Amino acid sequence: MEIILLERIEKLGGIGDVVTVKNGFARNFLLPNNKALRANEANRKLFEANRSKIEADNAERRTAAEGHAKDVDGKQVVLIRQASNTGQLYGSVSVRDIVDALVEDGAATITKAMVELERPIKSLGLFDVKVKLHPEVVVTVQVNVARSPDEAEMQKQGIDVIAAMFEEEQAEAVASALEPDSEDEFQDATPPSELAAEAPAAGEGEEA
Secondary structure (H helix, E strand, O other): OEEEEOOOEOOOEOOOOEEEOOHHHHHHHHOOOOOEEEOOHHHHHHHHHHHHHHHHHHHHHHHHHHHHHHHHOOOEEEEEOOEOOOOEEEEEEOHHHHHHHHHHOOOOOOOHHHEEOOOOEEEOEEEEEEEEEEOOEEEEEEEEEEOOHHHHHHHHOOOOHHHHHHHHHHHHHHHHHHOOOHHHHHHHOOOHHHHHHHOOOOOOOOOO
């Protein structure tokens, strides 16, 4: 289907561009969200008649988004979740979780439609997530998924908590293997009383 873009669409074009897209994409997303018009003669004339206003409105929204970007770009939010010793979450982190965390952290203008999460987060770690404040203003936030605030702080400092935990367990196992068994030592040792009994008395065995 041929459409006229009413805003910049990544990988498609900018305002006023006439492009061809799949019918489903146009009908299910672009057209109902007022991001495009069908490219027929009536709509071409309608667009040209309103081009100045459309571009002015877009510029105003872009300027507002650029102002918000300063407060959002580079922000890190911490999400505490339960996870296995291998770092796999019991569940996952969704777009809604990220939006709620950002809003709670002061980014009140963020909505679900702005967050671009390719797939749910299902493990511990740091994840860069794109937030589209405007079609031409995209920022990145970092999501810190950890089992505790302490682990979140370690991850923030660049420490792999799962690797660190594994190394600690390995060190403990080695230390335990090298630790002598005190009970066996006592069993193998000859009691002092027996040593005294076995020792010859002074002068014993000497010829008269």
